[in-house]
Structure formats: structure tokens, C-alpha cells
């Protein structure tokens with residue numbers, strides 16, 4: 067087993083087939099993989115359940131998932147992550163988190179803040195723009211594009227949602243900052259002046275919330291040629307003093323730790339020499355800077 071490095075941390079991931087329709091294996095197997103991968107802190111951030119049937123994924127509907135099942139599984143997750151984080155405490159700091167959704171637009175704030183007290187931290191993620199999923203199927207992305215009137219207005223709207231989410235939820239971690247890349251053409255210009263302005267406002271909201279940015283390795287696995295976020299956003303965030311922490315976005319044991327060494331290299335190449343991680347000290351969750359070298 068490799069020696070646990072202080073910088074070897076993931077705050078976004080740990081999804082398991084036990085509690086997530088599009089993940090595999092049990093949560094115990096995922097946590098065991100995190101021990102084997104040499105993490106010092108491993109945050110588990112299962113998806114919060116959606117509250118209206120119109121937000122069920124097509125793949126969930128195919129498998130007969132219902133809202134009741136999502137809520138029951140999330141309740142079971144809450145209990146199991148508490149058990150596992152206590153059981154593994156002598157080998158690995160397992161943080162109990164969840165990934166917040168920003169749907170429905172009118173009520174997500176109340177719903178997510180109601181869930182928050184059961185956990186040690188929250189990852190705030192924008193997967194929907196005006197209630198249309200942007201990282202789902204290509205067809206859904208087409209729907210989002212048509213509703214927004216094109217890629218540039220969709221990207222602007224996406225970053226507006228990130229800013230609103232950061233202000234409304236004040237999450238400890240903001241997930242995959244430029245997830246809008248997920249279904250956009252690889253050669254699309256997602257740093258036009260209008261998009262850049264909206265992204266800068268989102269970064270200001272992240273900074274005001276004192277949130278950590280997720281350096282998310284799933285971008286490599288999804289064929290985007292790099293992690294989330296892109297270099298220009300890394301540079302802007304670094305200049306603003308916003309910290310990054312890794313997220314392997316694992317959806318099963320095989321993903322656990324995937325890309326984290328490359329992500330460390332990526333940050334160093336962009337002149338980021340430290341991460342900001344969450345840690346548990348005397349039962350309290352703290353944010354602390356850790357050098358990457």
C-alpha cells in the first residue's frame with residue numbers, strides 16, 4: 067500500500083452502485099479502494115435525491131427507479147457512510163458529504179439546506195441549466211442549447227447558475243466548475259468575452275462563499291483531454307486566491323484515485339503549488355492548505 071500523502075485527497079466522488087443508479091459496487095468496496103490508493107482524506111459525496119419525477123434520468127426510468135427509491139437509498143447512504151467513516155477512521159479519514167442539485171429552480175435551496183445538517187460537507191454542482199440537464203444525453207444537451215438560444219448564451223447562463231448556487235448554498239466545495247464543456251464540441255470557444263465575464267462572476271461568488279474548487283479528473287475519462295476546470299479558469303482562480311482540491315468523481319472502485327497524480331501535475335504546471343483540503347480535526351471540519359510538492 068502506498069504511503070498516504072497529505073495532498074492525496076478527493077472531496078468529490080465515492081459514488082457506489084449501492085446508492086447510485088449509474089455507479090457500481092458497494093460503498094464499502096469504494097472506501098477499501100481509497101485506502102489501497104493511499105488517500106489521506108477521502109470525501110464521499112453521493113448525489114442528493116431529486117424531488118420531482120420529471121428530473122429522473124432516462125436510465126433510472128428504464129430500471130424502474132422512483133422518487134421513493136431515490137429517497138430511501140439516500141437515507142440508507144446517510145447511515146452507511148456514518149458507519150464506514152467510524153469503522154475506517156484508523157486507516158483513512160472518510161468525510162461524510164453529498165452532492166447538491168440545483169433543481170427544482172424554485173425550491174432547491176430549501177431542499178439542500180434541509181439535507182445539509184446530516185453531513186460534514188456539501189459539494190455544490192450545477193448539472194442543469196434552467197432545469198434542463200447539460201451533462202446527460204446528447205439529446206438533452208440539444209434541448210438545453212435550443213432553450214438558451216445557442217452555446218454562448220447557454221454557457222453564460224450556466225455560470226450564472228454557478229454564481230447563484232454558490233451564494234444560495236455556500237457549499238464547502240464547488241464541483242467541476244466548467245461542466246458546460248461535457249457535451250460541447252471539443253473545438254468550441256467557451257472563453258468568449260461574455261462567457262469569461264460570467265465565469266469571473268461565478269468565481270467571485272465562489273470566493274465570497276470561501277468554497278474550494280473541485281479539480282475534477284473525470285474530464286480525462288470523458289474524453290475532454292483534460293480535467294475540469296480548463297487552464298484559463300485555474301489561472302484566474304489561483305490569482306484570486308481560491309484553493310483547489312482533487313475530485314476523482316469515482317463511480318466505483320476502479321475510478322478511485324484515477325487521474326489524481328496527473329491532476330497534481332496539471333496544477334503544478336499551471337503554477338499552483340498547494341491545494342486546500344477539508345479535514346476532520348477533533349470532530350470539526352476544517353479547511354487547510356497543503357503543499358503539492
Ligand SMILES: [Zn+2]
Nearest residue numbers: 081088113317
Ligand atoms: Zn454520478
Ligand SMILES: [Zn+2]
Nearest residue numbers: 165191241242
Ligand atoms: Zn457532478
